[in-house]
Amino acid sequence: MLSNLKQGLRGTERLTQQGAFQGVPSVPSVSRGAHQPLPRTTQPSPRTTRVATRVARAPSESRVDADRDLTNPLHTFEASTLDMPTGKDVESISDTEEWKALQEHVKDINTTHLRDLLRDERRCMSLIKESEGIYCDLSRQRVTAKTLELLLKLAEKAQLREKIESMFAGEHINSTEDRAALHVATRARRDQSIIVDGRDVVPDVWEVLEKIKDFSNKVRSGEWKGVTGKPLKNVVAIGIGGSFLGPLFVHTALRTEPIAAMESEGRTLRFLANVDPIDVARALKDMNPEETLVVVVSKTFTTAETMLNARTVRKWLIAQLGPDAVAKHMVAVSTNLKLVKEFGIDPENAFGFWDWVGGRYSVCSAVGMLPLALEYGFDLMEEFLLGANSIDDHFRNMPLENNLPVLLGLMSVWNVSFLGYSARAILPYCQALSKLAPHIQQVSMESNGKGVDINGNPLPFESGEIDFGEPGTNGQHSFYQLIHQGRVVPCDFIGIVRSQQSVYLKGEIVSNHDELMSNFFAQADALAYGKTPEQLRSENVPDYLIPHKTFTGNRPSISIMLPACTARTVGQILALYEHRVAVQGFIWGINSFDQWGVELGKVLASKVRSTMHQSRTKSRTVAITDGFNYSTTRMMNKYLEGKTQMLYPEGLEEFPVQLISKPFSQRL
Template identity: 55%
Template sequence: VLDWKFLDLRKVGDGRMLGFVGGVGVLNSGFVGSASLRAESRRAVLARKRVDLRMVLSPEKSSSVEEPKKESKLISRTPEWAALKKHATEDIPLTNIKELLEDEERNNEMLVDYDDIYLDFTRQRANRKTLDLLFQLAEKANLKEKISGMVSGEKINITEDRAVLHTALRAAKGEKVIVDGVNVVDEVHGVLDRIKQFSEFVRNGEHVGATGKRIVNFVACGIGGSYLGPDFVHEALKTDPLAAEAAGDRHLRFLANVDPVDVKRATMELEPEETMVIIISKTFTTRETMVNAITMRDWLTHAMGNGSEVVAQHMVACSSNVEGAKEFGINEENVFGFWDWVGGRYSVCSAVGAVPLSLQYGFDSFERFLSGARSIDRHFASAPMEKNLPIIMGLLGVWNISHLGFKTRAMHPYTEALVKLPAHIQQVDMESNGKHVTVHGEEVDFEVGEIDWGEPGTNGQHSFFQLLHMGQVVPCDFIGFCESQNPICEDGLPVSNHDELMANFFAQPDALANGKTAQECRDEGVPEWLIPHKTFSGNRPSMSILMRVLDAYTTGQLLALYEHRTAVEGFIWDLNSFDQWGVELGKTLATTVRKQISKSRYHNEEVTGFNSATTKLLNVYLGGSVGCVFEEEPVE
């Protein structure tokens, strides 16, 4: 402890003893000064249990005036939030979904439709008052203004100083969205026009492989949003009759994981001479993607030789780094760009999705997909809150997470074609709203974000529905369709295969809501000892989305619906839903580990710089695995 010039004890307005010090030094525990002052300070600590110390670097700056506290901007400090909290703790526990469903007027109010989408949220733990309070909260949070700011190109991603314009990716030609003096819609359609022309050249055989063979296989190399979004749409269109007819004998695969097993699976049974590889990386530097890009280039050249025409004819890129793609050997004309205002998890409507999906299904299919998303974009931006599907879904998400305390959400699409939807929305939602501070940098004091997961029905019913019915409460989204992509009727069965599927779509939400009482079990003759095991508490919330049929248009609608739901939640919570700094730390540490592996494996250096647990595991790994044999020692 350094020598202090003086220490002064004063009593402030609230009765606390404050120690003011002059000079330079560090206060550790207790006060430093004369013996009498030290004794007085100890008595103050014992008497008050707390001493606030003000360290002042010079006597001139010594002051007893406390620094003014910044006024909190948290939404949780508003009367509207408090009213919802009170409603959740005092009113809602007195209600039950089963009883709420008996209110016909409420049920009518909680079924909203738009463009052949029916949203039924009658099985939420909510009543008219809940909705009124949620709409009041939305007004307090300036929700409509924030939505308008997003779609008009304001730079709402404040940590990266970027606009957030995935809606501009599906705007109609001729619309205007100005960013930094440029109409970005014109730029979007300039890229789309190039993709249309290129995909038609490949599909009609004008662009062939290096050996003259027709290109019929496509492998898209990307990770995160560069993979999950396009793969979700690909699976949705694979069995759509119109898209499937356009695909013909073509095959689209995705290579995302840097695991070499994924390379094996992506290339299995494919002929390199008939294959085009699409490298998807905005910067053309994403580590996993570039490792896979190099691996795929070697796969092509091993089969057809090292001529420059192999890469030029068989590899294209979706990237803003044209020079990097050219250095890799890709023809500049085959590099399709996108912009910094397109976040990875929101990028499927850009070249990221347009190139692989147009090559596989034709550009017309992709245009129908964009049209469906555009329909929801316009609805989202203009419909009143009480009729606005994404707003209602987002507000109920806030209600379930922040006020009722449900930390997870399960998605159940009742069609196998949406097998990849839960994984894509998992990234959209968890990467967007998995935050701990607001846009103002203030720590939130309420629950935000949710754990998203799911599986198509009816598979999930034979997997995890036991927990949904009898374990912890998990709000559910059920997604169903009036028509099947592949209708089948079998003689001797009472209903079609699709009707069998949809019977479960309608039954499960009611089962979760209503449950089953002990008396109902008795009435069925269940033995008394078995009754506790066969009763269901019910009162478990869900919402149902019913659409006409899954095709390119409705796939676009679903995408936009869930993208905007996520944005609504973030806008209410005042988060920046459009950055992802949480992804970076692991990447940085992985670089350190990778360098150590290289040093240890190829230069015989000891593992150093890690905690003992990591060091032990690294040594086990290095001793139990085999690296590569290089002609020259690799340099990191």
């Protein structure tokens, strides 16, 4: 019976992908039409060098063929060339005529209002795109047909198409670290071929995926048991940053999806990220160590916060199960097998990934796939990979004017660099997507929060976005006041046609989900249209209240609608935002795949850590001569004096167990 129900639900999902929008006014679907390659210069300019790239082509085909079936291509890569500027005195994208034309065009846009733009049905139709089952409405952006034309010319000038192809071809586009940025390979189909440094990495990717499949099946079936012979029903994944936010987003999105809920019945997945011992206590609360498997995620196995948490949980396991527990209750996602072994984990139980997978882009690698497959089963997570891969194909092959990540990225460039809107709100009207905004916050802000271009020159324009968000309708009762009547914050509204859960109470006008979606549709129009003093007067609003009740409107937003929130569509929305971020970086001319801004704080923290240890062990205060300024010195001493326990020089062996099992009052 359970098998029949699963088949029925999966059949429903297939129908969803084929035609989810029954009852929604039809919009011409975007077809995979052919596009012409951008013109290439025949001679390198004095300050450019020819860099080899590989352009994706099927055998005996042009780059994109109108009749090509992208669901089953055999991708290979052949050499091409791309003019890449070098040196410190190269032209900034902001020096180009295309950029200046957009700056001039802002004057025209500032004389228009979205109330007027939304009256133009032809314009609206041209800004509504539907592809890969995703309905994307850009009509509430402050753009006209002319704006889009100019933005596409800017993309051409920035060699966007060539840069996309370079990414997929495995070129070292992460120039400061001399690495490829090839997270798309982690969700490549078996029939694809992706070359990095002369090696096809797809077989390597699938070798790891098959290992994850085999291991997760053994754990879920009970074949792999803990040290006391009990099956492992609980998983604690230890990681931080991209090793945590992305997998948490996917886990949260799938918890109440019907198939996922059945697959995870009786199982628990938790994440431990913060080095704060409170996070340890919460992650292990009510966990039975006999039934708990710990996944330690650290590429180098040296990440300070992750390894301290791993040592803490290891102590918890050993204290209650003995020293043999580590071999059966801990596994690793890492490439440093030497340190994995020294930690006590069998290297055979380590799952690898590659330096061309950045942390914030690693959800589809073992970083996310291992804990998620343990919770939901590998088959369901393969659907997630296929969803992400479908957007990868779309991004690589679709003409720019109909390419969803490209259009979304261009809207962000327009809003940030030309209209001066520095923030973006991500507002999913789906509680299952509640962790989307925190994840994209890292993907976007760590990728594009840069002050220099890829050649090290200071940026002469604003780039990057301040991302935040909450699910609707929670956000409406939190920060929507500001986005309606305070600062202008472009918004991404994300709606779902069919909810994961259906509730329709007798006597109610609409279902619970319809009530949610009523707000989804209303909020975008409220931001666009606003409310004028004249409208308020016609409603007999007292004059003294009119300034307070006036809404200026003209506040841009994008509306995205998914047919359902399933493993496949979660993969799609993930890839959609990842590629949108890449487009922004490609246009701005920055490196979206390094993150040097996180390094300085780590270095200074190491110095603080050493000084704090000396202060504890030698019972002395911190002094200015330790190398800190007056404010930091005083604050550190205030902290050290305020501690009620001295854990050094001899650490409390029972500390982890006490931390988790005893009330705070008993630990004083």
